[in-house]
Amino acid sequence: MNSVQRSVLFSAVDRYASLVLFLVSTAVLSRLLAPGEFGVFAVVNALTAVIAAAFQEFGGANYLIQKRELSRGTIRTAFTITWAISLAVALILLALADVISQLFGQDSLRRGIEVSALNLLLLPVSGTLAALFRRDMQFGTLAICNLASNTTIALVSIGLAVMNFSYMAPIWGGVAGSMVLTAILLNSYRDFSVLRPSLSEYRDVLRFGLFSSGVSAINIFYNFAPQLFLARILDFASVGLYSRAMILTQVFDRLVTQVLNPIIMPEIVTRRAAGADLKGVYLDAVQLLSAVQWPFLTFIAIMARPIVLLWLGEAWLEVVPLVRILCLANLALFAACLTYPVFVAVGRVRDALVSSFISLPPSLLALLGASFLGVEAVAACALLTLPFQAAVAIYYLSPHLALRPGEFFRALLKSGVVTMATASGAATCAVLIGTGTLNLMVGLMSALVVAAFCWLWGLIATRHPLLQHLRQAAAGLAEMAPRLLPSRPVL
Known part of the structure; x- marks a missing residue:
């Protein structure tokens, strides 16, 4: 098992353990909190996430990872700038908490914002140390830290x-999870000198941060904009429903994309430095991601009702049509996790910002207009906006990779066949559940097995490149198994 596969394994253990905790906690909380209460939490989370995304890129993980030669002065400068901005933002957020709560007509927002501001003071420490571990591909340590945080x-x-x-x-x-994560990262890294204040290389940090923070902030704001618009125009119950639908739609991101995200940036930057053909790397990654994301989201869309009933309960059945619409819309984002790392690798972060400014403002206006029509209209709006955003990003990326449209679409043909095969298996089980032939639990488990079989058959029938990677991963796990199992004494 090579270093990349080992990193993927540790990252997968981290994310999947966290996902199990998330699924269980969400199922429990969905039965303890009403949609309106979830709506208040979703708005507070959206506000703080947008703000954090803006300042974290000034010396954040992407800056530290892409830097070819990382000196102690660079790390200290990056941390100092990030922490100074986060302190200023936290103070501003505290001062404006009452104004924001009045804007949304919800007094309870004020208290939530005040408490969430505490996280902003911890993020620079945990973000800097986590980036250094990621740069060194120490994903085993990160897995332990994240597991402790998510359990908390x-x-x-x-x-x-x-x-x-x-x-x-x-x-x-x-807040409690952030405190635990920061404490364990500090204990694991131990070299506290990297957190001493310094501004020795502030020009380089700010130069990268101006473009990178713009890309991050506008994309994060777009992701949370529907919840903010719904809270302002409709009610917090609609926010709660939409946020639950988004969470179910984003399970793929937690299962796959978030496993790969910590590895994609350092790996692409390393390959670029070694003179690798980035077009080949990009097309290979597109084939692999689409062969997993498309079948997964199609399965969630078809089986949305049984999943919602078993996971969230009958009180949340209104999210079923939202889940189906959002799953179909998110099919367009199969290559989204590759776009920004490739822009960084070719030294064109500015193009990433330009493409975001071209695609996201019209998308935001469309979302704003749809908010007046209801929560389903907001979800349906994504069927137009997400493909548009993906097209703009690929248009700006293609010249840097010498990528032609025909090459891009040919890379997706086999994944399309695999997706149709998977959908046929899931749809058959959905019909049996709908007619009462199978109950919810048995039907959902049967659908998982049948869809997985059809997915594997599709990979074999099309000779998809993902098969080779699955074989290599299986061989790597087989090699590691004897080391993980306790040895038996020789008699």
Whole structure:
């Protein structure tokens, strides 16, 4: 097993353990909190996420990872600038908490914003140290830190919800998780000198941060804009429904994209430095991602009703049509996780910002207009905006890779066949559940097995490149298994 495969394995263990905790905690919290309470939490989370995304890129993970020669002075400068901005933003957020709550007509937002501001003071420390671990491909250490943090979030959130803390339960859970993550990262890294203040290389940090933070902030804002628009125009119950639908739609990101994200940037930058053909790397990655993302989202769309009933309960059945629409819309984002790392690798972060400014403002206007028509209209709007954003990003990326449209579409043909095969298996089980032939639990488990079989058959029938990677991963796990199992004494 090579270093990249080993990193993927550790990252997968980290993300999948966190996903299990997330699924369990969400199922429990969905039965303890009403959609309106989830809506308040979703708006607070959206506001703080957008703000954090803006300042974290000034010396954040992407800057530290893409830097070819990383000196101690560079690390200290990056941390100092990030922490100074986060302190200023936290103070501004505290001062404006009351104004924001009045803007949305919800007094409870003020308290949530005040508590969430505490996270902004911890993010520069945990973000800097996590970036250094990622740069060194130490994903085993990161897995332990993240698992401890996510366990804390789940336990504190559920415990406080049981004690009737309402929407504040997951907010306090997030703060507690950030504190645990920061403490364990500090204990693991131990070299606290990298966190000493310095501005020796501030020009380089700011030069990268101006473009990178713009890309990050506008994309994060777009992701959370529907919830903010719905909260302002409709009500917080609509926000709660939309946020639950988004969470189910984004399970693929938690299963696959978030596993690969920590590895994609350092790996692409390393390959670029070694003189690799980035077009070949990009097309290979597109083939692999589409062969997993498309079948997965199609399965979620077809089986949305059984999944919602078993996971969230009958009180959340209104999210089923939203989930189906959003899954279909998100099919366009199969290559999204590759776009920014490739722009960074070719030294064109500015183009990433330009493409975002071209595609996102019209998309935001469309979302704003749809918000007046209801939550389903907001979801349906994504069927237009997400393909448009993907097309603009690929248009700006193609010249740097000498990528022709025909090459791009040929890379997707086999994945399309695999997706249709998977969908046929899932649809058959959905019909049996709808007619009452199979109950929910048996039907969902049967659908998983049948869809997985059809997916594998599609890979074999098309001789998809993903098969080779699956064989290599299986061989690597087989090699590691004897080391993980306890040895038996020789008699």
